[in-house]
Amino acid sequence: MNREQLLACQNRIKPYIHKTPVLTSRLINKMAEAEVYFKCENFQRMGAYKMRGATNAILQLSEKEKAKGVVTHSSGNFAQALSLAAQSLDVKAHIVMPSTAPEVKKKGVIEYGGKIYECAPNLEARNAAAKAIQEETGATFIHPSNDKNVILGQGTACLELLQEYPDLNAVFAPIGGGGLIAGSALAAFYFGNECRVIGAEPFEVDDAYRSFHSGKIETNATTNTIADGLKTELGDNTLPVILKHVSEIVRVTEAEIIASMRLIWERMKIIVEPSSAVALAALLKDKKKYKNQNVGIIISGGNVDLEHLPF
Amino acid sequence: MNREQLLACQNRIKPYIHKTPVLTSRLINKMAEAEVYFKCENFQRMGAYKMRGATNAILQLSEKEKAKGVVTHSSGNFAQALSLAAQSLDVKAHIVMPSTAPEVKKKGVIEYGGKIYECAPNLEARNAAAKAIQEETGATFIHPSNDKNVILGQGTACLELLQEYPDLNAVFAPIGGGGLIAGSALAAFYFGNECRVIGAEPFEVDDAYRSFHSGKIETNATTNTIADGLKTELGDNTLPVILKHVSEIVRVTEAEIIASMRLIWERMKIIVEPSSAVALAALLKDKKKYKNQNVGIIISGGNVDLEHLPF
Numbered sequence: 301m302n303r304e305q306l307l308a309c310q311n312r313i314k315p316y317i318h319k320t321p322v323l324t325s326r327l328i329n330k331m332a333e334a335e336v337y338f339k340c341e342n343f344q345r346m347g348a349y350k351m352r353g354a355t356n357a358i359l360q361l362s363e364k365e366k367a368k369g370v371v372t373h374s375s376g377n378f379a380q381a382l383s384l385a386a387q388s389l390d391v392k393a394h395i396v397m398p399s400t401a402p403e404v405k406k407k408g409v410i411e412y413g414g415k416i417y418e419c420a421p422n423l424e425a426r427n428a429a430a431k432a433i434q435e436e437t438g439a440t441f442i443h444p445s446n447d448k449n450v451i452l453g454q455g456t457a458c459l460e461l462l463q464e465y466p467d468l469n470a471v472f473a474p475i476g477g478g479g480l481i482a483g484s485a486l487a488a489f490y491f492g493n494e495c496r497v498i499g500a501e502p503f504e505v506d507d508a509y510r511s512f513h514s515g516k517i518e519t520n521a522t523t524n525t526i527a528d529g530l531k532t533e534l535g536d537n538t539l540p541v542i543l544k545h546v547s548e549i550v551r552v553t554e555a556e557i558i559a560s561m562r563l564i565w566e567r568m569k570i571i572v573e574p575s576s577a578v579a580l581a582a583l584l585k586d587k588k589k590y591k592n593q594n595v596g597i598i599i600s601g602g603n604v605d606l607e608h609l610p611f
Numbered sequence: 612m613n614r615e616q617l618l619a620c621q622n623r624i625k626p627y628i629h630k631t632p633v634l635t636s637r638l639i640n641k642m643a644e645a646e647v648y649f650k651c652e653n654f655q656r657m658g659a660y661k662m663r664g665a666t667n668a669i670l671q672l673s674e675k676e677k678a679k680g681v682v683t684h685s686s687g688n689f690a691q692a693l694s695l696a697a698q699s700l701d702v703k704a705h706i707v708m709p710s711t712a713p714e715v716k717k718k719g720v721i722e723y724g725g726k727i728y729e730c731a732p733n734l735e736a737r738n739a740a741a742k743a744i745q746e747e748t749g750a751t752f753i754h755p756s757n758d759k760n761v762i763l764g765q766g767t768a769c770l771e772l773l774q775e776y777p778d779l780n781a782v783f784a785p786i787g788g789g790g791l792i793a794g795s796a797l798a799a800f801y802f803g804n805e806c807r808v809i810g811a812e813p814f815e816v817d818d819a820y821r822s823f824h825s826g827k828i829e830t831n832a833t834t835n836t837i838a839d840g841l842k843t844e845l846g847d848n849t850l851p852v853i854l855k856h857v858s859e860i861v862r863v864t865e866a867e868i869i870a871s872m873r874l875i876w877e878r879m880k881i882i883v884e885p886s887s888a889v890a891l892a893a894l895l896k897d898k899k900k901y902k903n904q905n906v907g908i909i910i911s912g913g914n915v916d917l918e919h920l921p922f
Contacts, residue, residue: 321632343880347880562917565882565917566917569653569654569658569881569882569883569913570882571880571881571882572880602880606873606877606920606922607922609917609920611917611918611920
């Protein structure tokens with residue numbers, strides 16, 4: 301995943317995604333004692349940065365592969381992203397979802413033209429279901445975070461941010477499966493001006509923090525966090541990039557996540573999902589290190605269930 | 612209130628307000644069967660268009676008047692707007708609020724440097740309190756909606772929208788005290804290209820609808836609406852402008868307001884207050900009339916109490 305591949309990816313997906321705005325808030329700058337630039341992927345198509353990676357992965361398939369469709373397993377934003385990206389490119393999307401997935405997520409997939417296959421809510425059932433679909437249909441499996449084309453796609457959000465603000469001293473992004481942070485770290489390494497990349501993770505699912513320190517993929521025994529997009533674990537493509545190019549991983553409490561989410565909603569008047577608030581929470585926690593610096597925050601998405609808010 | 616006064620007002624307040632963005636949504640365009648342009652005053656300073664009128668009114672005072680301060684009565688956005696505008700211009704703001712006003716509103720006023728005077732929650736007490744402050748301090752009274760300088764200021768939101776999109780066929784705005792709709796109607800009359808202005812009002816507080824048809828100021832016996840910014844009534848400066856320049860007033864139900872608010876939150880990922888959703892609800896209700904037209908919606912503000920959402 302080199303500099304040229306990242307630029308090529310940006311050009312490839314440009315017609316299918318939004319160039320999202322960068323917003324600022326005087327009050328948050330005051331609180332953080334820094335100049336903070338929010339890259340608003342909550343305004344991305346289908347409401348999250350995942351649209352970027354999904355689009356890039358499908359565009360990299362041959363015509364023959366495209367004709368056979370794509371398959372993934374996801375209970376979250378990637379299921380909807382792959383469905384919408386596939387629909388935009390006239391490709392069939394097969395989505396394996398646990399039977400326990402919320403109705404609102406299933407509805408989203410169906411609305412974007414994805415075909416849902418329900419499975420038991422465990423890793424084995426999920427993998428078996430995806431495997432069966434691949435064998436039956438010849439569809440190409442696309443992993444939600446550990447696929448190199450997905451990583452490159454996710455990195456274009458940070459790339460756009462750095463093209464607009466080349467002098468950022470640091471960029472914060474949340475870590476779930478690691479696609480966003482790995483892509484952001486590559487973008488900062490190739491296009492930043494000594495820009496550090498910091499991962500933000502809930503204490504409740506701190507597998508990436510532990511992986512970062514042990515050097516191998518760690519797992520979570522429990523996932524009791526409001527940041528539902530960050531429950532997944534790193535993969536063999538994301539971990540090496542993170543180990544090499546991420547400066548630090550900062551963990552935050554659930555209360556810190558909710559307070560940051562509320563701050564963004566009340567002061568910036570934009571809707572962000574809890575996972576996005578994790579990144580601001582990490583900056584505010586560690587703000588001494590970034591005093592008077594220029595800091596980017598990747599707002600990963602804005603898909604929340606309005607009936608289950610933490611306020 | 613002529614064309615030149617409106618332009619002069621725009622130039623006068625420019626350094627003290629944000630030029631707010633105009634957003635669009637493919638899904639809402641599809642639902643409305645029209646091209647809809649949202650003028651996002653929820654991103655205005657202190658979160659609402661009222662900042663415009665408050666700033667203009669203070670800027671029109673003489674130095675001598677400014678030194679004696681300003682006074683208003685409001686339990687809502689205008690209290691905060693006048694406080695912040697006064698603070699920005701180094702003027703003292705006296706705010707009369709009913710003792711029943713929510714703590715969050717009082718906190719906002721204090722945060723922006725306004726001095727609160729509590730009174731009994733009725734019209735007489737409110738007017739008496741404001742009068743006493745005027746006599747004691749020599750402060751100038753500024754009405755939240757019926758002041759001509761306030762009306763001109765509120766009109767600059769629609770003026771900016773029309774400068775950016777000159778070919779709007781119609782603009783929808785909510786009606787409370789009538790300052791926003793009167794200002795918008797003047798802007799459309801002087802700067803629109805045969806642009807109609809439509810007022811949007813909840814059935815539960817349809818005083819403006821009745822005033823529009825009777826030709827005199829009507830009142831509300833009850834105010835059971837979620838659109839807390841629209842409970843006030845027209846005045847002798849707003850009514851004549853509305854009678855002359857507004858095409859129509861459309862009334863909507865509480866369910867229609869909540870559905871529109873939810874649509875904006877979920878699809879546009881922005882936080883708007885219920886009063887703002889009233890304007891979109893009116894367009895969707897009457898969409899047959901605007902098929903394939905260019906329609907502006909003034910999103911009046913984004914100040915909501917996250918602990919009391921209607922979802």
